[in-house]
Amino acid sequence: MIRSFARTLILLLVADAVSAACQFDSRGTITNPSDPSCRDAMFTYTENDNTGSRVAIGYPVPVPVDSLTPVTGFRTFESLHARHQALDAEFDYVTGTIVGQTVSGRDIWAYVIGDPDRTTVNGRPEPAVMLNGGIHAREWQSPEAVTAVFERLVEMAGDGGVGSWLIDNMTVVILPVQNVDGLMSTQRYPDRVSASVEQPREGRMRRKNLASPSAPGSAIDQDLDTTEDNFYGVDLNRNNARGFGMNGGSVPNPVSLVNRGSAAASEPETQALLAAAALGPESRLRFYVDAHSFTQIFLAPMTGNQRRDAITTNLATRMRAALNNKYFWGPAEPGRGGIGTTADYFAYTFQIPSWTLELEPRNGGVAYGGTGVSHSGFILPASEVPRMQAEIVTMTLPGYYLMGGAAAVAAAEIRNLDTDEVVYRGDQAPGPAGADLRVGINRALVPGDRYRLWLAFDKPMRWLGNAGSVVSYPGQPGALAPALTLEVPGLGALDLDAGPDAWLTAAGGAPDGYHRYTADAVGVDFTVPGNWAPASPAAAVLSVSTADMTGQKLDADPATSVDWAGGHWSGLESEPGVAGDDGGPDCSFKPFVATDADAAAPAEVACAAFSTEPLPPAGGGGSGGGGGGGLGGLGLLGLSIYAWRRRRG
């Protein structure tokens, strides 16, 4: 009887405490922010303790660490900033700039990674890509991921390959922490939040900046325990010009998580982002990513510009493949118009590939053995940080590489292996708008003789593994071996068969070394078939169908340099005169075959790769590996080609 009474009494006593809580409207906005039961409620995240106001997340609650170098966990903002500053001070190809101040007056820094000349090795203006981090304060993964990309680019800068090419030929703009105030605020309370377990606010779960609604430009305090202002702030990812206040993505309510602010770009942090973009400068931007967490997805605006949208989709496909499609693809409805995110701004304003990258996990902390408590997806276990960073770097590099533009052939040399005489030498001399083909030597290839082809490209074409040998980049399509064919109309097509080792990784240039960067050139030995004995000199074409390490085909016409305009590639041809976004084979270099080594060069012929007529297979002789015989892939492929069309000459 007494026990029963006690039970009833307890149930009555606790009823009020349980029912008091934050209330929400249909947009998820708290409707009773002044109610002490909501406003003043405090919770503490723990690993396993669920008692009272403690909320177990199921794994150790990360606490930021003072360390400039990466640790198994998250670094404090001060350490991240010092790290960025150190990379700036230590390396000439890193340049830091204050691009604005937060609403509290803290400096916001952006960094340009790239050599100071801002031109490619071919003397053209560099393309720029941009990576933004830390726009939402509680998404601690973001600054770590962005900093990891920063660190990796610096680390790779001297690798002589892709890293060096990126430094020499691209401008990477990185804004590691846009919402400095917010991040510092969350790090001040790494395990505490207010309001509601279901929609925790302030402390570790602050999302917005510190803008106070009381007066424009004023800031709230960063004290979790002064609860009157804990809900305030502007969502910087709803404060941008394209789609501002549209499509139901934001609300004009300072309490809301998606409060858009008083006007587009009203917030100083948003203005700082625009100033960072100007470092590209904007006109050179080709790619923008805003790193967030969580849900593990690319949220990509589709502007309705079909070519731009297709390029964006292809780019995402290549990057996602690098992690075996671990990340999901979330394209918006084409032309929907955006909701004021930074990704909307860059996609619509500059018509470039642009997306919000939501880092892992997909569904929440349960992915790491956690309790799955609401919003634990924002709390990546410290132990997972290094892996997450490595994955983001792996995914990012092919994206930057791809948006650097399609590769073009740069030079070719054919050398007689018996006499060591150079019988063909040509190059694409770079000019401001494109390259001019220069052929310095063009002597006959004699049937039965052995030759070495050295062919160079204007970017590294393959990735090198840890052992220094050519390997496939994770998830990228295509063969490692180069695809080269010597076409001789009337005689046949000789596949210059070679393995991945044909890519040159030692310095020195022709005939055995790379051109400017490791794996930007191939060296292939071949023998002109002995039964190719034309009565008169026969024009030939060196057809280069090699794709780069991401599967991107070549610029078929280096005479017009590849650039970006109007939401698509410009100067990228699938064959001369046929512009597009896919690229094609290169047929710039045109040697010839004659039984007389001193014969004069005949008129040039067009390239079978640009036509649909079959070439007969080579009748004899051979190719590859020092001059053996045999037919290659293109000879067989030629059986399916049905129209041979001559072009010039």
Added chain:
Amino acid sequence: MNALVLARPLLLGILAVLATPALAERQELARSVAMKQAAGPDVQRALSTLDGLERLADPKALAEVAGKMAADPAMTPAGRDRLLTDAARRLGSMPDSAASRQFLEGLAIRKSEVWIPVEETGGLVHIPLYDAGAQARHTLKTLDIRAVARDLTPRAARGEAGLAVEARAAAPGSVFRQGLKQALLDARATAAGSAGPASISHSLAALLPQDPSLGTLALTARDPADRDVLAGVLDLGDTASGLAALPLTRSLPSPEARPLLEIAARRGDIASAAVLEAGRRWPEDPDTGRWLETLLGDPGVGASAASALARYGDEALVTRLADRLRGEADERTARHLVLYLRLADSAQAREAINRLREDPAVSAAVRGELR
């Protein structure tokens, strides 16, 4: 009566299964709708009931009542998700029992019925508002940890060295190690047992060369005044324990702390953190300040040393290091001196930057970094 008692766990299991909508449709609801469902009067009453049962420390009753209430057809899906999650959470704070374990095991495979959109994704991605399955799995784990801790606490209090060997045999992150950690804490909390964990800490530290992941346990067991175990972890513990050990040096006087930080600064994984930790105490410890200055040319921690020195706006140091930059022949050191001036961020440092930027005694490359 006996038959009913025996049947009760089974009944609870059945109820839990009934409450497990393995085949139920997943509903994607707006947050407000889901939360309204989950906060209805019936749910509030149910939560109040569970709260009372928790206070009465009756896990059997709580599991049974939760199962019954969740099986009520009138209960909304979101309310059911919340109720079961809450029950699973509360059972973790209550005495272990076969009934609660059976209930939790039934829940552990449960999928949430109601999912809500994540704010950022514009409705593309949904997450459970409440995840009773995940909570149940976690509670089962905590019950296991508590059971291990209960068994090991007496042994920890006695200082049984064999516990260190057993810990080494268990995997990092295993229930045994987590239980032992709790046992060490529990034993230390009693005056009678406080010496035991300290003894075990030495056994654990002795095993660090073979298993660095024992560092966290060694720190847990350590007597707060014990410098040797701290040194051992800073030298040989894994990264997590090394990082955890660094702040513990703050309780030591500088002459004792500095050698420990120097040990840590020789480890690549925590070197920067160790140097920054030293930066907390250099103004009161000139020797630490001098040590940090000697590190400025170090390729591994030179930047960290610059950052550590910049922690406090010391005018004399700004003057001295600015002068040093002027005559510094080593470019790496010079760049770290530049970094120091930039991070010091004082009027005096900015003045030095402006002055040195025009100073031909500084190399052109380094002047370029004086921004």
